[in-house]
Amino acid sequence: MCKNDKYAYSKGQIAALLFLRIVIGWHFLYEGIAKILNPKWSSYGYLMDAKGFLADFYHWIAGNPTMLEASNLICMVGLTLVGLGLILGCFSRCAAFGGILFLCLFYFSHIPYIGAEYGMPFDGSYLWLDKSTVEIAALIVLIMFPSSRIIGVDRLWKCCKCSKNKE
């Protein structure tokens, strides 16, 4: 056990943070896997459906074959890695930041502002904020209250560091 660990949670707190980390990780991981398993998947439709002040940016990506291919690859691999990182607690902080970046990109492409009409059907009722923003907030909580050094692969790096310090 490392003595310099500044985080000290109760069992209940650890369980709650772990649960939050795993469910968000699960969400990201399956989003990534589902795209990898569907050979016809492309972000094209989603990007072309973007509206709001960044719409031109998204449409530019969709209209540029190289950018579109890169966008598809980043989505498939990126979402999977974020999911793995959160579930395993492996580079969990990086994974959380990556997740926030993805969610921001999703949010700004489909902002639920008043009067917004998207081709993509929403599965609920939203005003200005949506599920992406809720997930962003949850990931911020995970960054501020890390749990991967207690339960997660990051614990191994921490212990390696501690062993080196002791030596």
Next chain:
Amino acid sequence: MAEENEEKKQSQPQSDGRREVLKALATVPVLGAMAYGAYKKLSYDRSRRNVKDVFSLEKHEPKIIPAQPDGKKNRLGVIGYGIRGKQLLRAAGFADPELLESWKQAALKNKKDTRYENYRNQDDLNIEVTGVCDIFDTYADMAVKACANIYREGVDGKYGTAPKRYRTYKELLAADDIDAVIIAAPDHWHSTMAIDAARAGKHVYVEKPLSWTVPETYAVRQAVKESGITFQLGHQGRQTDSYIKAKEIIDKGILGQVNLIEVCTNRNSPNGAWVYNIHKTGNEQTIDWSQFMPAPERWKEYTDYMTSNGLERFMGPEPIDKFSLERFFRWRCWWDYSTGLSGDLLTHEFDAINQIMELGIPHSASSSGGIYFFKDGRTVPDVLTTTFEYPDRDLTLMYSATQASSRKRGRVIMGHDASMELGETLTVTVDANSTRYKEKIQEGIIKPGIPFYTYVPGSDNVDGFTSATELYFAQRGLLYTYVNGKRYDTTHLHIREWLECIRQGLTPSCNIDQAFEEAITAHMGTRAYLEGRTMYWDKDKEEITRG
């Protein structure tokens, strides 16, 4: 409190490595759960998506007759440069410079406006227009300019050689430097011009419907067949990708026995009801009214039919030789020139179904309707229902139209086992009481009432069920616009097919036999409406008879 607990733990002797590893890898089983779940989901999707168990459909590639690399350049003549004439020439590669200029300017203001760019990239059909004819001077001048606009530039662009303007279509047909003609005159001139063109040895692309009177329908078929020219009727729906897939579905009996087909037209604007703009330069000096009047032989056929059946109330009301701007520009509103909803719009729907199901001419037709919204002096109805019976095929084809509501109703082919809705996309929905799919429904592989198979043109998802989101995008044209390269305009493809058939000695998809079936079917519907009784088709004698 939490910190105190942690302090306590930290003060304990260091745990062994095993405990550390367990804590580090405690969440790994979650990945196992994910892998199991993903595998189960994939298996479920495959069982639902694998239409091969149920539908054996081929991977379909849209067909375009490949152009001969060194194919002969066709020299075209154009008769009629009204609304449709402009559209046809544009699809053939000759657009109004003013229109292109407006697209060019729009593109400069808005980068997303790609109409000009798309048009510039439209395939070159290896043709030149050497003669044009329109009886309205303004349209004739516009046609000359458009046909010289071979570099597809704006008003200040470079032009090619201007075609010759002919005052009469007969002079155009007599020209030696014209091999083929596109006819986009009003309905009452279609067959007459096509007959004369065929006799002059010119290949013909004529707008639908084929004919205005019943007798001329036989005459035009005979003239085309005797001359051996390449004939195409202007039902560009023949090139619609989803119709070709629909034919495969019908041919394989996937829908089971089909007993009812519903097709329709829904419009809700003055333009959609043929109340077109009257051009400001139109007057007795700029319009040759004598050429607008029906050909004498046709007029006789028309008046003979109307008067012998007590249908004078549908004629006129103005004398045929009286000049009228309204009649010239809005001719579709009067039977004296028009074929009404039957000829203009029912024919598109019939031809689509005829293409898919090879129905041919119906056994009988009955119609009803009236002038219920556009009470502007027209004689043709704005609401029409026509029912065609095909007892040999055990089915009814029902057409209904309104020009006062644009509510979208599908084009639906209803079978005992499944129904198919056709549009830009194609969906097959299995019937809850299907016999053929009973087991698949019980096994949960097919959910009745929910579209089971969707075909999106441009996307090769023939083996899958398109997700709701994908369908949303597809219906908005977002999925396939850029995916498989170019997206073609069907009118362009239809003209292209005709031209390649001329060059390669092939028969176009909407040939004279198809055109004959289209025209007779429409005439049966029209006569049923005018006479208020069922019309029958005597197959042996090839004539329309009364019930």
